[in-house]
Amino acid sequence: MKQGLLIDMDGVIYSGEELINGADNFIKNLIDKDIPFAFMTNNSQRTSLEVVRKLKRLSITVETKHVYTSAMATGKFLGDQSPNGTAYVLGEGGLLTSLHENGITLVDSDPEFVVLGEGRNFTLEMVQRAVDMILAGAKFITTNRDPSPKKPGWNNLGIAATTAMIEEATGRKAFVTGKPSPVMMRSARKFLGLETAETTVIGDTMETDIQGGVQMGYKTILVLSGIASKDTLSNYAFKPDMIASSVDKISFPLKWW
Numbered sequence: 001m002k003q004g005l006l007i008d009m010d011g012v013i014y015s016g017e018e019l020i021n022g023a024d025n026f027i028k029n030l031i032d033k034d035i036p037f038a039f040m041t042n043n044s045q046r047t048s049l050e051v052v053r054k055l056k057r058l059s060i061t062v063e064t065k066h067v068y069t070s071a072m073a074t075g076k077f078l079g080d081q082s083p084n085g086t087a088y089v090l091g092e093g094g095l096l097t098s099l100h101e102n103g104i105t106l107v108d109s110d111p112e113f114v115v116l117g118e119g120r121n122f123t124l125e126m127v128q129r130a131v132d133m134i135l136a137g138a139k140f141i142t143t144n145r146d147p148s149p150k151k152p153g154w155n156n157l158g159i160a161a162t163t164a165m166i167e168e169a170t171g172r173k174a175f176v177t178g179k180p181s182p183v184m185m186r187s188a189r190k191f192l193g194l195e196t197a198e199t200t201v202i203g204d205t206m207e208t209d210i211q212g213g214v215q216m217g218y219k220t221i222l223v224l225s226g227i228a229s230k231d232t233l234s235n236y237a238f239k240p241d242m243i244a245s246s247v248d249k250i251s252f253p254l255k256w257w
């Protein structure tokens, strides 16, 4: 049986603009050993080519076939739900590209969907327009519900905050397509051509990577190089199959391979 990996990026491979120690060797080793993998990121801002370029700056050389974003999952989901559908988008390049590629037309009035992603380019005026559209019947989709990092100087608000703003203004709950939603957890596995029993998730966040993996029946590895800390693990009703201080401490074959 082949075995492959879905790997979170922020807190696992890099932290902001800095490479996490040994992550470059870890990825090189996967390529050398021919182990199938894809980066699975909730950030819907970048296209996969932009992700490849960012990784390249951090001395990690991969191809677009190694990248799966919540923007890609959202585009595929909406394309399946409503072929030739329409959407009003609060988001940036990665999301716009993916919706377009999946046959969704971007419009400024009467959309079937309002789609929210990461970004700093949309205004409160656009948010208000989106609220009106949802109140008039548009379906509200958010690419993920990642919390604010709550650190000064961070590069974004955290999409949980912008989602909450629109939920409050409309009284409607967003449908989430990114991790831990099975929409993305499943389509990322299929993107890699793996079966459930062949899939292992590596991530730094219990609420997204690990919970998403556990719910899908994938194996999970929590790394402690990002958000999660060992002291708080007992607060969760689920646990990862393995814990490593960082990716360079993971050796192959994994014990369940």
Ligand SMILES: [Mg+2]
Residues within 6 Å of the ligand: 008, 009, 010, 011, 012, 203, 204, 205, 226
């Ligand atoms: Mg992460």
